[in-house]
Amino acid sequence: MNQQQILDYLAQKDIRHIKFAFADIDGILRGKVIHAQKFIDGLEQGYGFCDVVFGWDSSDMAYDNVDVTGWHTGYPDKSCRIDLSTFRTIPWQNNIPFFMADFSGEGNEGVPCPRTLLKNIAQQCADMGYHPEFAQEFEWFNFSETPKSLAQKSYVNPEPLTPGMFGYSILRSSQQSEFYYDLLNLLEQFNIPLEGLHTETGPGVYEAAIIHDYALAAADKAALLKNAVKEIASKHGITASFMAKWTETLPGCSGHVHQSLWSLDKSTNLFYDENNALHMSDLMKHYLAGQLYCLPHILPLYAPTINSYKRLVEGAWAPTTITWGIDNRTTALRVLNSSHKSTRIETRIPGADTNPYLAISAALASGLYGIKNKLPLNIQPVKGNGYLDKSNGSLAPNLLEAANTMKASPIANELFGESFTQHFANTRIWEWRQFSKQITDWELKRYFEII
Template identity: 35%
Template sequence: MKDDAFSMGGGVGVLPGPAAGRPEARAEGLGGRLSLGELTRAVGEGAIDTVIVAMTDMQGRLIGKRLTGRFFLETRCGPQLFCDYFLATDMEMTQVPGYQAASWQKGYGDFALVPDMATLRALPWLPGTAIVLADVTTREGLPLVHSPRQMLRRQLARLDALGLVADMAAELEFYLFNESFEAARAKSYQGLKASSWYPEDGHIFQTSKDEPYIRAVRNLMERADIPVEGSKAEWSAGQQEINLQHAEALETCDRLVLYKNGCKEIAHGMGRAVSFMAKLDESAAGNSCHIHLSLRERASDRPVFADAGAPAGMSETFRHFLAGAIAHAPAATFFFAPNVNSYKRFSAGTFAPTRLAWSIDNRTTSFRVLGTGKGLRFECRVPGADANPYLAFAALIAAGLAGLEQRLALPPAYEGDAYLADDMPRIPGTLHQALGHLERSAVLRQAFGDEAFEHYLHCGRWELGAFERAVTDWERLRLFERC
């Protein structure tokens, strides 16, 4: 990695692989960003017939509407009404009681999806289809404060008030399976055929076998103007990582949610399946979403993290910001690890962190400082691949800003195996613990505002309660006969 770069380490006509002949496996459409004029021409020529208007729900999934291209243009690309229950449900789309923003008592009314036309692009893996991401507002046009994209926008506005811009990137890991989503579901997700049978970290031969899918993703993302650095196998059998190039924070999150959804759609078209679940099996490595962050001045583009005259080349701004990210990480962890399963990833000796310490290029700590000069940044290793990137980025920025405001002192860098650091604070080990830290956080309450803060507390409490009511296969196996 070059010190002056912020880096994380061909066209496709038909997706290769066993299902390439099926209509749903074809990628016949345009690709890349579209201006309104280009969309108008493409719709008129029949090259695009469908426009998806989408947002993410609290869980990070793309949801929205498919509109005919004609209708989207006739309505002048205007707001689309959408039921407000979509930001008041759990993973099962249950109408969760107790939310102040949406309920049966309030009649589950509408909010508005306002297309952000800067995000408009053609999806080359879906024939004749374009997509535009939307900001969520009330019917009166006010930002819906608990919508994930607006949560991030609020923190970016705080940075902007200081004249700062966040450049960010994230490394999303996933597992690739040689069977379809439908087949995996029919087997209750047990005994699935991973794309390899042995640990494959960095292996070129095994990744050559994975190339029909991985190459399709790399090239199709490039065509969709989601720039890719490269790909590699991760540690466990079937585990993959495709790294996207860094960008400003909002753009990076937009790319991540399109990429994650696209990975699933491309896999489905090829008769394969992928999973971003944080911990698929106790014997396998977890799927992470390591977040890289640096700051620069908006007016001059001057990086503010680097200071050649300071210890380790780290500016006072960097030290305060990183100190805040560490100090408030326990409260932010719910946004990094939003599911009960998320916490099973935090296991010693697995490259997932367990201790809240920072280091210079040491993968046993939660925060790792990388690069020099313009490339100086830190990597937050706490989030899992199941995190909603808008919420995870928002929480990380809010924590760092608190460090700046409070002028927090950065503790010494940790050296050695942080898994053995009994004197260092732990990452919350359960969803229950993380919610306890969040409940007590005046910093995140102030950063997000009372309404959004309470909305996500309720979300976490409901998720925890749903798990606590469930009877698992582990319990039946352990207790059915022997208790």
């Protein structure tokens, strides 16, 4: 719908309120429900929002190591602008109109808005003559818990929705059919169509693959899917967790990013070359080389939390080395090359805990870097176990090391701008500092009595 059609819709339906949201630096949706008249009044100039939303962490604790906002700036309002192209209604909330928003436009220079970052990178891609097509897929655990019951048991021993290791199970999804079909049908109505939804290996694990779309729309759908799944699950007395790895004894939860570049009219997959032995065009090889080259410099965008690195361990269906391969699930980058329509790259580092705007920004910007610089694909594809091939390096083992590398990297500054890079890296260093102060259950069990 265009602006007039949306205004007509609100008037015809006598709609009094709308909801909008944007993603903060962690990918958490922040937003408001506002009166329809306030919505109309703010379409041109935006809606004032305290910029603390980019100055605090996931627990609303204010950073003390960032420049863009803080006590030193007085936490002023910034203008949040609604993107009318994202209009949809929320079927499980009385079909209230909903929009995505961001902090783009005049007056918002320097605001570290993830959606704005991706908009700018996608525009760079278009300016180079390419249409970026993306999709993110997610695994997550479902628990027969509520936020209250989890807090009462201090998040220890949550009860999975279903027992046992039962990937691709028709039985388990049928045993929770009301929840399962609510996910399928309500997400479809919410304009997040799924290519597939199934159980993964592990108790209570689901995996959803979103149908591919233009990079920005794909990120919108990915960010909204995570929040929507949590809301739909809550209606069934279920808590859905997108934590990268909630227990050592089970596989983690991925958030793989699939991507390809097409002609601007979307008729030709520019990654595909039927005359090449691997069906990979030179453009695809440059793009792939760019991702491999930039990976150590931008890892926190793919692995943004302390917990992310608990998933990135050998033999746990997540990569640990700077590698690629043809349909190889042990490498960091997996090339799928079966046809013109489906040839793409799967970036396998991201977990379900990623901010979709930042994970997709990282993949696209680093791929474009390879194209701009015509980087040769000198790394050979891995055949067999990618965990064993450390000839091109391994991923950083923890968030602090990865964040410090990004903070000092001229490559990251070039890809995302110095202001954003420094802000984001500092937020990850803050995250490490908060973790480092904590006394864990492991420490208590290991040292309390015996040491």
